[in-house]
Amino acid sequence: MSALADGDVEKRAQAAFRAAQVRWGEALEAHRLAPPDAGFSGRLWALADAAHAESEACREAEAAGFEWPPHRVSSSEPPHELRPGSGRRGSDNLWRRFDAAAADLSRAAAGTDILGVADAYRELGEVAGELAEAVDREDEASGPRQRKRARQSA
8 A cells, every 4th residue: 555545544544533532422421411311212322323433433443553542441431321320211131231331341441452442332332222222112112202313323
């Protein structure tokens, strides 16, 4: 590959990574600022989509020769509505998987294995999507509700 092509690949990888980080931050912020239960499944869908975008951005960055920059993860604690004891709706089994995936992501983010981080984001995205589906089913079973926001594509 030419130096110009290498530079283009690196720039695209960096841009995709920055965009995924912004999307992830926005998805987390939506949970932090949420009123109790309003749009919960929609926020879970956004979190799932953002996690999948992070996973893909990490894979692209790894292919372009980047490593994950290790960082302290104390600020990565899930927002209140995603923590145990907050009245989370959905299957306890799914929430246990979510909590484990969030812990795996925190551990992976403290290292330099970008593919490990990608895998952790992918798992978190999968379980968040399953939770969103479960909450949607609960909402549909409970009768009239707000119109469901269309799921964003990853």
